[in-house]
Amino acid sequence: xxxxxxxxxxxxxxxxxxxxxxxxxxxxxxxxxxxxxxxxxxxxxxxxxxxxxxxxxxxxxxxxxxxxxxxxxxxxxxxxxxxxxxxxxxxxxxxxxxxxxxxxxxxxxxxxxxxxxxxxxxxxxxxxxxxxxxxxxxxxxxxxxxxxxxxxxxxxxxxxxxxxxxxxxxxxxxxxxxxxxxxxxxxxxxxxxxxxxxxxxxxxxxxxxxxxxxxxxxxxxxxxxxxxxxxxxxxxxx
Ligand SMILES: [Zn+2]
Ligand SMILES: [Zn+2]
Numbered sequence: 408x409x410x411x412x413x414x415x416x417x418x419x420x421x422x423x424x425x426x427x428x429x430x431x432x433x434x435x436x437x438x439x440x441x442x443x444x445x446x447x448x449x450x451x452x453x454x455x456x457x458x459x460x461x462x463x464x465x466x467x468x469x470x471x472x473x474x475x476x477x478x479x480x481x482x483x484x485x486x487x488x489x490x491x492x493x494x495x496x497x498x499x500x501x502x503x504x505x506x507x508x509x510x511x512x513x514x515x516x517x518x519x520x521x522x523x524x525x526x527x528x529x530x531x532x533x534x535x536x537x538x539x540x541x542x543x544x545x546x547x548x549x550x551x552x553x554x555x556x557x558x559x560x561x562x563x564x565x566x567x568x569x570x571x572x573x574x575x576x577x578x579x580x581x582x583x584x585x586x587x588x589x590x591x592x593x594x595x596x597x598x599x600x601x602x603x604x605x606x607x608x609x610x611x612x613x614x615x616x617x618x619x620x621x622x623x624x625x626x627x628x629x630x631x632x633x634x635x636x637x638x639x640x641x642x643x644x645x
Pocket of ligand 2: 416418476612
């Protein structure tokens with residue numbers, strides 16, 4: 408029996424680089440078509456479309472997590488996942504205050520759309536969500552756990568906005584027990600740049616509907632609730 412097929416890194420139309428078709432219901436329906444068992448919505452520096460996504464997912468019985476792809480002070484992307492909307496939105500408020508007050512340019516990035524569960528645009532976000540926050544990567548793992556969440560560095564094998572491209576390494580004292588790789592077939596887990604025992608995850612980082620579920624990845628056979636996901640991510644061997 409196969410494990411739980413996941414995709415914990417998906418962007419909606421709220422992300423400046425997210426396609427306008429990435430509405431809550433389109434994401435949910437594409438996830439079902441792709442055979443995913445659980446998804447997470449992780450827009451850049453925002454959880455504001457998580458309420459709509461979670462409601463749309465609940466309507467069709469698809470487990471979904473509220474999340475965010477945080478951009479740290481060092482311009483490192485980190486995927487953060489939360490057990491419920493309230494903690495995600497608490498984190499969202501904190502992050503918003505730590506984003507520079509630079510306005511979106513819709514003619515370049517498109518509108519940053521906050522939607523309801525029927526895909527109606529409620530409001531557009533004017534602060535550009537793509538920028539780095541002033542939140543450091545040092546201590547981030549425990550900071551996110553203070554919001555009852557878990558986090559892992561995103562696409563560490565990419566050449567930009569990744570822990571390895573910016574810092575050159577990941578060490579155990581950074582507190583991360585998992586990391587996401589974008590190209591799992593090319594990545595060597597025994598790399599000396601990554602701590603031994605680190606859980607390697609892979610997600611689509613979808614910005615377009617057709618990307619959702621493009622990376623085939625499974626959790627071990629467990630119930631798809633948040634504590635089991637968090638245990639999986641935190642359950643490294645070091
Ligand atoms: Zn990223
Ligand atoms: Zn992303």
